[in-house]
Amino acid sequence: MIVKRLEKNPILQPQDIPAYHDDHEVIGVFNAGVAEYKGETLLLLRVAERPIQTDADSVKTTVVDFSNDQPQVQVLTLEKTDENYDFSDPRTIMHKEKQRGTAYLTSLSYIRIARSTDGKNFTVDEEPFIYPGTSAESWGVEDPRVTQIQDTYYIQYSAISEKGVAVGLISTRDFVSYERLGLIFPPENKDVAILPEKINGKYYALHRPVPKGIGQPEIWIAESDNLVNWGNHKHLLGLSEDGWDNGRIGGGAVPFKTKEGWLEIYHAADKDDRYCLGAVLLDLNDPSKVIAKTFEPILSPEADYETHGFFGKVVFTCGVTLQDDLVRIYYGVSDTSMAICEMQVEDILSRLTYM
Amino acid sequence: MIVKRLEKNPILQPQDIPAYHDDHEVIGVFNAGVAEYKGETLLLLRVAERPIQTDADSVKTTVVDFSNDQPQVQVLTLEKTDENYDFSDPRTIMHKEKQRGTAYLTSLSYIRIARSTDGKNFTVDEEPFIYPGTSAESWGVEDPRVTQIQDTYYIQYSAISEKGVAVGLISTRDFVSYERLGLIFPPENKDVAILPEKINGKYYALHRPVPKGIGQPEIWIAESDNLVNWGNHKHLLGLSEDGWDNGRIGGGAVPFKTKEGWLEIYHAADKDDRYCLGAVLLDLNDPSKVIAKTFEPILSPEADYETHGFFGKVVFTCGVTLQDDLVRIYYGVSDTSMAICEMQVEDILSRLTYM
Numbered sequence: 286m287i288v289k290r291l292e293k294n295p296i297l298q299p300q301d302i303p304a305y306h307d308d309h310e311v312i313g314v315f316n317a318g319v320a321e322y323k324g325e326t327l328l329l330l331r332v333a334e335r336p337i338q339t340d341a342d343s344v345k346t347t348v349v350d351f352s353n354d355q356p357q358v359q360v361l362t363l364e365k366t367d368e369n370y371d372f373s374d375p376r377t378i379m380h381k382e383k384q385r386g387t388a389y390l391t392s393l394s395y396i397r398i399a400r401s402t403d404g405k406n407f408t409v410d411e412e413p414f415i416y417p418g419t420s421a422e423s424w425g426v427e428d429p430r431v432t433q434i435q436d437t438y439y440i441q442y443s444a445i446s447e448k449g450v451a452v453g454l455i456s457t458r459d460f461v462s463y464e465r466l467g468l469i470f471p472p473e474n475k476d477v478a479i480l481p482e483k484i485n486g487k488y489y490a491l492h493r494p495v496p497k498g499i500g501q502p503e504i505w506i507a508e509s510d511n512l513v514n515w516g517n518h519k520h521l522l523g524l525s526e527d528g529w530d531n532g533r534i535g536g537g538a539v540p541f542k543t544k545e546g547w548l549e550i551y552h553a554a555d556k557d558d559r560y561c562l563g564a565v566l567l568d569l570n571d572p573s574k575v576i577a578k579t580f581e582p583i584l585s586p587e588a589d590y591e592t593h594g595f596f597g598k599v600v601f602t603c604g605v606t607l608q609d610d611l612v613r614i615y616y617g618v619s620d621t622s623m624a625i626c627e628m629q630v631e632d633i634l635s636r637l638t639y640m
Numbered sequence: 641m642i643v644k645r646l647e648k649n650p651i652l653q654p655q656d657i658p659a660y661h662d663d664h665e666v667i668g669v670f671n672a673g674v675a676e677y678k679g680e681t682l683l684l685l686r687v688a689e690r691p692i693q694t695d696a697d698s699v700k701t702t703v704v705d706f707s708n709d710q711p712q713v714q715v716l717t718l719e720k721t722d723e724n725y726d727f728s729d730p731r732t733i734m735h736k737e738k739q740r741g742t743a744y745l746t747s748l749s750y751i752r753i754a755r756s757t758d759g760k761n762f763t764v765d766e767e768p769f770i771y772p773g774t775s776a777e778s779w780g781v782e783d784p785r786v787t788q789i790q791d792t793y794y795i796q797y798s799a800i801s802e803k804g805v806a807v808g809l810i811s812t813r814d815f816v817s818y819e820r821l822g823l824i825f826p827p828e829n830k831d832v833a834i835l836p837e838k839i840n841g842k843y844y845a846l847h848r849p850v851p852k853g854i855g856q857p858e859i860w861i862a863e864s865d866n867l868v869n870w871g872n873h874k875h876l877l878g879l880s881e882d883g884w885d886n887g888r889i890g891g892g893a894v895p896f897k898t899k900e901g902w903l904e905i906y907h908a909a910d911k912d913d914r915y916c917l918g919a920v921l922l923d924l925n926d927p928s929k930v931i932a933k934t935f936e937p938i939l940s941p942e943a944d945y946e947t948h949g950f951f952g953k954v955v956f957t958c959g960v961t962l963q964d965d966l967v968r969i970y971y972g973v974s975d976t977s978m979a980i981c982e983m984q985v986e987d988i989l990s991r992l993t994y995m
Binding site for chain 2: 497
């Protein structure tokens with residue numbers, strides 16, 4: 286597989302982005318959705334901020350409180366000696382009473398736009414674009430995918446609160462104002478990627494439920510007439526028993542059309558949380574049919590910025606652009622920064638094994 | 641609270657029902673959906689069967705295999721010495737590798753109809769009504785609710801397979817033939833109850849996702865235009881910190897209209913898996929608004945058949961009938977049998993605390 290990583294990778298890092306909140310630091314700018322708008326490439330960056338930690342004996346984190354009329358940014362302080370909590374994961378603070386799961390995230394994410402005329406050099410907006418706006422987003426908004434349908438852009442993102450990780454939908458025509466269309470998938474679900482056109486009269490979305498009792502974190506597909514209401518859910522692609530994709534898999538970029546089928550670049554992690562990218566080909570006329578997949582990754586964490594960071598050994602894409610046969614993959618690295626690599630579509634197709 | 645349990649409770653028990661599968665025994669007839677059709681009361685019984693166990697050193701269970709052209713009933717035999725499995729829960733066989741969750745159920749459930757002219761004395765059909773029919777149902781179909789909309793009956797049920805517990809929808813007009821409308825909620829979800837009419841142009845369904853990471857098994861509500869595709873998911877009702885409803889809650893009967901609001905009789909379990917029934921009142925014009933609830937159960941497992949059985953201390957309803965102010969609750973007891981109790985709607989309403 287010929288993978289051309291940009292020499293200037295990572296293209297955006299936390300130190301490039303001033304914090305939006307007072308007394309906060311940006312600890313991640315990653316997992317960006319991608320849109321092409323008026324000749325520019327837009328990255329819808331997930332920006333993760335946390336309070337500047339001033340005391341080694343406590344952990345501060347930030348949520349948005351919607352319990353009153355006016356949403357309020359709240360900084361919470363948890364003592365590391367508090368026996369109710371487990372602080373061992375850098376991403377989450379867990380209840381020690383295991384049944385209760387996650388108590389808080391360690392950072393608050395929102396979406397900020399970066400703009401480029403060449404697709405490689407980006408200028409970041411000063412203000413957030415999508416900021417938590419409902420009680421279902423009080424712990425943040427994360428990992429957007431952008432699907433363009435005519436002149437409307439539909440943004441699918443993780444909406445996170447103490448009630449769970451759900452999937453929100455927002456539409457915009459100008460990347461300035463937008464309309465909230467509610468939660469399109471209930472918890473626990475993420476990694477939604479809506480296909481960019483109707484196929485035999487239906488829209489399709491990849492999604493990734495995380496069941497608690499029976500089943501695994503795997504890719505499903507659903508249908509819709511209007512992008513807001515979804516049904517006819519079907520299991521699409523599962524884990525392997527061993528190897529790079531035996532832990533969890535989920536949709537990545539918005540699928541794009543090739544002569545062979547809809548090509549989806551997805552992510553998979555093994556049981557040690559090492560995240561790679563793979564490709565799967567879906568039937569052009571019925572994307573609920575998998576016709577081929579790569580049995581080896583098309584991108585693995587190898588460069589230093591892919592293996593080291595806030596949460597190392599992660600490559601994770603939410604979007605690509607296409608120029609003829611060239612696919613440019615925008616991807617988050619180590620839950621910290623953004624990077625770019627390029628591949629030939631033909632090269633990806635040649636790595637597929639037909640089922 | 642005045643609860644009138646029928647003297648002849650339980651009204652249907654496993655020994656009343658001949659097994660459908662050769663060399664199987666019925667171990668449960670419970671959690672029935674309820675419909676009124678042509679002057680009769682129909683119970684859509686969940687019937688659970690397992691292979692007659694012939695060897696104390698092994699456990700036999702049944703699945704339907706859809707991997708070939710023709711679905712095939714398969715009896716699996718697991719040795720109790722097999723170190724991959726944990727046999728301690730009577731309902732499920734767990735993987736010992738905890739991350740992998742449930743390996744198999746211990747029984748296969750399907751739906752069978754019982755018919756009555758007086759609502760109390762039932763005759764059970766000889767054949768199943770809804771039997772596993774897709775790969776998403778290979779481990780069974782469970783816990784149906786029936787929503788009548790004009791002359792069509794929509795049956796919402798748990799569709800269970802190794803991919804997870806999802807929610808299927810089936811429509812029928814005659815309780816003989818039916819149409820499968822696919823999975824309306826992806827895993828992990830159950831306890832769906834669709835309201836019986838459009839409210840301000842939308843259908844509404846209660847549902848109960850079970851998130852793995854963040855969140856609890858609580859009641860959500862979703863909207864639809866066509867009963868098949870669902871969106872605008874909102875959290876509706878949560879657990880309490882302590883008491884009878886601190887473990888899990890979920891929709892029960894199909895909600896019915898009162899002058900005060902939509903009245904929903906739901907179930908709640910505490911952390912010791914003791915299941916009770918409670919009531920919640922939803923706004924007539926916007927059922928996503930909770931206006932009142934009972935802070936104490938309206939029915940708790942007290943009678944011997946409610947406290948002892950395959951899985952004791954469970955009262956669980958999927959449907960009620962109404963005659964003027966009398967609500968007749970059909971409910972499963974101890975995951976074993978069916979029972980009936982009666983209450984006055986006014987009595988339930990008088991127990992509500994307004995929020």
